[in-house]
Amino acid sequence: MSQSKERAAIKVLIAKPGLDGHDVGAKLVGRALAEAGMTVCYSGLKRSPEQIAERAAAEGVDVVGLSIMSGAHLPLAQGALSALQARGLSHLPLVVGGVIPEKDREPLLALGVAAVFPVGTPFEEIVKAIEGLVGDAKGGRTAR
Amino acid sequence: MSKDKSDVSRVVWESGLEVKPVYGPAELEASGGYGRVGVPGEHPYTRGIHPTMYRGRPWTMRQYSGFGTAEETRERFLFLIKNGQTGLNVAFDLPTQNGYDSDHPMAQGEVGRVGMAVDTLADMEIAFDGIDLAKISTSLTINGSAVPIMAMYFAMAKKRGYALKDLRGTAQNDILKEFIGRGTWIFPVDDSVRLVGDTMEFCAKQAPKYSPVSVCGYHVRESGANPAQEMAYGLAIACAYLEHVMARGLSVDEVAPGLSFNFDIHGNIWEQVAKFRAGRRLFATIMKDRYGAKDPRSMQLRMIAGGGGGGLTVQQPENNIMRGAYYALISALSGTQTMALCCFDEAYTIPSERAAKLSLRTMQILMTEMGLCDTVDPLGGSWFVESMTNEMERQIQQILATLEGGAGIVAAVREGRVQAEVNRGAWERERKIESGEVKKVGVNCFVEEEEQRDVALHPYREEEAARQVQRLKRIRETRDAAAVERTLAELRKVAAAKQNVMPATIDAVEAYATVGELCGVLREVYGEFKEPVGSWR
Numbered sequence: 001m002s003q004s005k006e007r008a009a010i011k012v013l014i015a016k017p018g019l020d021g022h023d024v025g026a027k028l029v030g031r032a033l034a035e036a037g038m039t040v041c042y043s044g045l046k047r048s049p050e051q052i053a054e055r056a057a058a059e060g061v062d063v064v065g066l067s068i069m070s071g072a073h074l075p076l077a078q079g080a081l082s083a084l085q086a087r088g089l090s091h092l093p094l095v096v097g098g099v100i101p102e103k104d105r106e107p108l109l110a111l112g113v114a115a116v117f118p119v120g121t122p123f124e125e126i127v128k129a130i131e132g133l134v135g136d137a138k139g140g141r142t143a144r
Numbered sequence: 145m146s147k148d149k150s151d152v153s154r155v156v157w158e159s160g161l162e163v164k165p166v167y168g169p170a171e172l173e174a175s176g177g178y179g180r181v182g183v184p185g186e187h188p189y190t191r192g193i194h195p196t197m198y199r200g201r202p203w204t205m206r207q208y209s210g211f212g213t214a215e216e217t218r219e220r221f222l223f224l225i226k227n228g229q230t231g232l233n234v235a236f237d238l239p240t241q242n243g244y245d246s247d248h249p250m251a252q253g254e255v256g257r258v259g260m261a262v263d264t265l266a267d268m269e270i271a272f273d274g275i276d277l278a279k280i281s282t283s284l285t286i287n288g289s290a291v292p293i294m295a296m297y298f299a300m301a302k303k304r305g306y307a308l309k310d311l312r313g314t315a316q317n318d319i320l321k322e323f324i325g326r327g328t329w330i331f332p333v334d335d336s337v338r339l340v341g342d343t344m345e346f347c348a349k350q351a352p353k354y355s356p357v358s359v360c361g362y363h364v365r366e367s368g369a370n371p372a373q374e375m376a377y378g379l380a381i382a383c384a385y386l387e388h389v390m391a392r393g394l395s396v397d398e399v400a401p402g403l404s405f406n407f408d409i410h411g412n413i414w415e416q417v418a419k420f421r422a423g424r425r426l427f428a429t430i431m432k433d434r435y436g437a438k439d440p441r442s443m444q445l446r447m448i449a450g451g452g453g454g455g456l457t458v459q460q461p462e463n464n465i466m467r468g469a470y471y472a473l474i475s476a477l478s479g480t481q482t483m484a485l486c487c488f489d490e491a492y493t494i495p496s497e498r499a500a501k502l503s504l505r506t507m508q509i510l511m512t513e514m515g516l517c518d519t520v521d522p523l524g525g526s527w528f529v530e531s532m533t534n535e536m537e538r539q540i541q542q543i544l545a546t547l548e549g550g551a552g553i554v555a556a557v558r559e560g561r562v563q564a565e566v567n568r569g570a571w572e573r574e575r576k577i578e579s580g581e582v583k584k585v586g587v588n589c590f591v592e593e594e595e596q597r598d599v600a601l602h603p604y605r606e607e608e609a610a611r612q613v614q615r616l617k618r619i620r621e622t623r624d625a626a627a628v629e630r631t632l633a634e635l636r637k638v639a640a641a642k643q644n645v646m647p648a649t650i651d652a653v654e655a656y657a658t659v660g661e662l663c664g665v666l667r668e669v670y671g672e673f674k675e676p677v678g679s680w681r
Contacts, residue, residue, distance in 0.1 A: 034681065074253070
């Protein structure tokens with residue numbers, strides 16, 4: 001399988017939870033993932049955890065990415081994880097990007113977040129990490 | 145990067161204007177000459193809106209601040225005033241900005257986080273307790289829920305004995321830019337514009353010294369627009385509000401003096417200078433020629449500038465102190481009326497006292513030590529600056545022509561066309577930073593490998609959020625329930641009839657109706673904005 005075909009199989013939901021309206025970063029990351037061959041859906045602003053889980057289920061995505069600039073990443077990530085679990089989607093990797101202080105990386109991972117991408121993370125790194133996570137989640141499919 | 149050799153020496157600004165290596169009389173003549181430069185304080189105000197500018201009236205210093213409860217925010221206000229700040233600029237938390245009470249499910253984890261939590265008039269009373277509203281003017285950074293928040297500020301002022309007719313201050317209240325970037329919209333586009341119109345009409349009649357709208361090119365720029373687009377969209381948005389209220393029968397001279405602007409600074413220094421000079425001239429021309437303004441105040445583009453969050457970096461955060469100082473210099477050279485700088489730690493956190501004071505001191509040093517107030521428009525008359533002002537003016541005009549007046553931008557926002565345009569711009573800029581075509585120190589050049597990012601984070605205090613919810617509950621229990629019900633019913637009636645909602649809103653906030661209740665009534669009547677998500681890329 002060619003690399004681009006393998007990437008096209010990955011479907012991502014980029015979501016804006018909470019009330020923060022700053023979506024430049026979410027859209028940029030979404031676009032970078034799409035340019036890397038992934039299929040990307042964007043939730044729009046101010047989505048509740050339930051709406052995010054519902055969209056993830058409806059679209060059949062492989063990974064959910066939350067973009068959070070307000071500082072409320074811990075409660076919002078917890079909310080999204082619970083909503084995914086309630087829909088039987090706890091196998092979906094949830095990644096978080098935005099204004100995330102280094103000190104909150106471990107607590108996010110401890111909640112069950114699969115990866116954290118603070119502002120300034122190169123797109124290439126995000127693409128690779130998502131490929132790796134989806135490969136793991138789908139049972140050892142290797143992606144490079 | 146494969147580049148044609150002849151391109152190497154080309155300099156092209158973000159707005160698309162090409163810069164020559166040397167300017168002289170011939171270049172200026174070719175660009176349109178000195179003809180429209182004029183005199184400071186006179187139409188078309190290229191050189192500034194006042195005859196003596198900072199000699200007579202130094203810029204106001206107004207750092208954006210607010211967090212937690214009204215008590216905590218008031219402490220920061222007093223700290224800034226004690227250190228010489230001359231105005232206030234209030235940050236509200238996201239539930240307040242989106243029209244939810246602090247105990248709403250969507251407010252969870254957000255109460256008091258990015259700004260001050262406001263549920264009722266009580267919070268406004270606490271925040272400004274002991275601050276002389278006649279001496280310290282206040283800017284309210286509020287948009288989607290501007291109607292209840294402005295009503296609370298007015299009610300608080302009235303209660304303290306200030307007459308509305310003398311009250312000075314500004315509300316951001318530019319909802320069209322919220323649909324383009326920033327995102328604190330609540331109601332559909334046309335209803336939102338009508339609410340802005342209500343505040344403009346109310347202020348024109350009851351609070352003529354208060355600026356009900358500060359049109360923000362700033363956030364359009366932050367969302368991806370280039371400087372020429374920033375100015376063009378800003379001017380088009382101003383025209384949209386103006387045309388809306390003029391259709392109610394108000395004259396341009398009754399409402400235009402209440403318009404002010406908020407612009408971004410980051411980027412090329414000369415491009416910003418040209419943007420402001422050209423923007424001032426175009427605004428004056430449009431107000432006079434298109435709308436028939438006669439009052440000079442209707443033609444004067446007044447602005448706050450100095451911020452430029454998009455230019456700051458998380459890498460090597462102390463570099464942002466220097467960036468802030470340069471942005472302040474550019475604003476002063478561009479004739480701003482009010483200055484607010486982004487703090488160096490703001491890419492990480494709510495600014496610390498230390499960072500906020502550094503921003504304030506930066507402005508004070510510029511004002512007192514550097515001679516920025518010595519003479520008016522020191523860059524005026526430069527062959528280069530005047531040539532680029534002429535070219536920038538044409539560039540902005542071309543963009544304006546594509547929007548076809550005020551109604552054009554409202555339609556373009558409703559359909560997501562402006563959003564798509566700025567999203568494209570953000571992506572292109574990001575690609576240029578990635579490729580190294582646009583250089584950012586600490587990001588793609590002069591990068592430090594093992595960087596120490598030593599920024600103290602503002603603590604988020606859960607107990608303050610709990611205290612806010614307690615206060616809200618206490619007020620709901622102790623207020624006159626019948627008065628709240630009556631005034632909310634009245635608001636529902638006038639909103640449904642598309643009459644001006646400001647008087648009914650003031651009555652309701654005086655009865656301690658909450659932000660969530662007031663916006664809830666308006667949500668029932670108008671519905672909510674449906675984001676055109678398809679335009680995200």
